[in-house]
Amino acid sequence: MSTTKHARIGEEVWKSRVDKVNAELVTLTYGSIVQQLCKDLEGDYTEVNKQLDKMGYNIGLRLIEDFLAKTNMGRCNGFRDTAESIAKIGFKIFLNITPTVTNWSADNKSFSLVFEENPLADFVELPDDGRAQNELWYSNILCGVLRGALEMVQMQVEAHFASDVLRGNDSTEMRVELIRIIDDELPPGDE
Amino acid sequence: MVILSVMILNKAGGLIYQRDFHEGLHKLSSNDFLVLAGTFHGVHAITSRISPVHGSGGLEVLESENFRMQCFQTLTGTKFLIFAEPHQPNIDVICRRVYELYADYVMKNPFYQIEMPIRCEAFDRHLMAYLKPKQ
Numbered sequence: 001m002s003t004t005k006h007a008r009i010g011e012e013v014w015k016s017r018v019d020k021v022n023a024e025l026v027t028l029t030y031g032s033i034v035q036q037l038c039k040d041l042e043g044d045y046t047e048v049n050k051q052l053d054k055m056g057y058n059i060g061l062r063l064i065e066d067f068l069a070k071t072n073m074g075r076c077n078g079f080r081d082t083a084e085s086i087a088k089i090g091f092k093i094f095l096n097i098t099p100t101v102t103n104w105s106a107d108n109k110s111f112s113l114v115f116e117e118n119p120l121a122d123f124v125e126l127p128d129d130g131r132a133q134n135e136l137w138y139s140n141i142l143c144g145v146l147r148g149a150l151e152m153v154q155m156q157v158e159a160h161f162a163s164d165v166l167r168g169n170d171s172t173e174m175r176v177e178l179i180r181i182i183d184d185e186l187p188p189g190d191e
Numbered sequence: 192m193v194i195l196s197v198m199i200l201n202k203a204g205g206l207i208y209q210r211d212f213h214e215g216l217h218k219l220s221s222n223d224f225l226v227l228a229g230t231f232h233g234v235h236a237i238t239s240r241i242s243p244v245h246g247s248g249g250l251e252v253l254e255s256e257n258f259r260m261q262c263f264q265t266l267t268g269t270k271f272l273i274f275a276e277p278h279q280p281n282i283d284v285i286c287r288r289v290y291e292l293y294a295d296y297v298m299k300n301p302f303y304q305i306e307m308p309i310r311c312e313a314f315d316r317h318l319m320a321y322l323k324p325k326q
Contacts, residue, residue, distance in 0.1 A: 061305055062298040062299060062305070063298075064267060065265070065267065065269075065290075065293065065294040065298040066294040066295070066298065066299065068265055068266055068267070068290075068294075069287070069290045069291040069293070069294040070291070070294075072287065073266075074266075075266055152267045153266050153267060
């Protein structure tokens with residue numbers, strides 16, 4: 001599928017089939033979750049990252065059905081196609097953003113998503129405790145969402161943030177790597 | 192539109208939902224329904240293997256004198272079996288809509304456990320309203 005087609009599907013579904021909600025509600029709800037986690041885990045940011053990823057994973061397992069039901073998509077034609085679908089359709093319909101797909105590895109198994117904007121992180125400044133800036137991946141829930149959603153369509157991936165503007169980096173970049181296709185769970189006939 | 196009954200199978204072939212939408216249907220025991228679901232799951236897998244054409248999916252439609260069964264398999268491996276009257280038109284549209292209702296009222300219910308039997312009252316209600324609107 002060409003990339004413009006992805007963009008068109010994303011745009012169409014976003015316009016006609018998605019209920020919109022106030023962006024501040026999302027930002028503040030997510031913010032309070034992260035803040036509460038930091039408090040409950042007593043500033044153990046590595047553990048906070050882990051919990052956010054886990055929460056995202058559980059969301060992804062469910063969200064994929066909504067994605068498939070709304071977009072009426074067929075199976076992706078290779079991992080590059082998957083990456084375009086995630087960026088131009090997935091992120092578009094659920095967050096109304098379109099991260100850039102870039103930095104493909106030579107074997108076509110890993111790529112980066114570069115976020116120009118990130119509604120989860122609007123208004124956010126990381127705590128000034130000398131550690132959060134180096135340890136907390138604020139939007140780590142998104143990694144989990146991708147991992148969960150792709151697992152349901154038989155792709156095992158590893159996703160992590162490589163940089164974040166909140167930490168003072170120049171860009172926000174997520175790295176996604178295909179570990180394997182879970183072919184023993186592929187529905188029959190879908191290869 | 193006359194839909195007789197709907198079944199939902201998880202990706203392992205377990206029956207997670209069964210409901211009739213028409214009076215006077217032949218009743219099976221809940222155990223028989225489980226067996227039916229498991230058997231269909233196996234037959235579906237076999238049909239895709241014995242296909243002479245490469246990359247075919249499994250069994251999609253089963254027609255008899257008195258009913259037509261449509262199987263809609265999602266990319267995640269969940270199967271929706273819709274039993275309808277023999278000449279029910281637009282059954283693929285019905286499948287998609289049932290899938291949307293499932294995505295909304297089952298998968299988005301945080302207390303529904305994935306792959307487990309569906310006991311979601313809101314799903315029942317919306318499915319009923321869609322498949323059997325009050326005349």
